[in-house]
Amino acid sequence: MVTLNVNGKDHALDIPDDMPILWAVRDVIGLTGTKFGCGKALCGACTVHLDGNPIRSCVTPVSAAAGKKITTIEAIGDTPEGRKVQQAWLALEVVQCGYCQSGQVMAASALLKSTPNPTDQDIDQAMAGNICRCGTYPRIRAAIKQAAN
Ligand code: FES
Helix, strand or coil: CEEEEECCEEEEECCCCCCEHHHHHHHHHCCCCCCCCCCCCCCCCCEEEECCEEEECCCCEHHHHCCCEEECCCCHHHCHHHHHHHHHHHHCCCCCCCCCHHHHHHHHHHHHHHCCCCCHHHHHHHHCCCCCCCCCHHHHHHHHHHHHC
């Protein structure tokens, strides 16, 4: 039995210790906002926060979340940074196909929490691991700057 705290709620789950957090969150708990892209920590689509830090949930086992708090896209809007990021994303119409965007929002929210006024370099560094095949990068950068103001 594994207990996962997701978005402030404890879930006692009968799952193996080595199950990636991604599948526990999506398939067992039913929160499908977090996406599967590559499964190899290469694309960022599966980004969630573990105690406020962005992680690749596709390669992080549930055992790594023992005693920690997982936050997903479904609840990031409850944090000050997440709310500002989501508002800026809507205002600047960042999204194209949308598939990578929950991961982008999670990465951007973590960046603003650690670096409230990021430079272009900070943004590029923090967001480099989040791939967008539609190429929404200029709008992502603009939205992060707007959210930071
Ligand atoms: Fe986890 Fe691509 S699905 S990084």
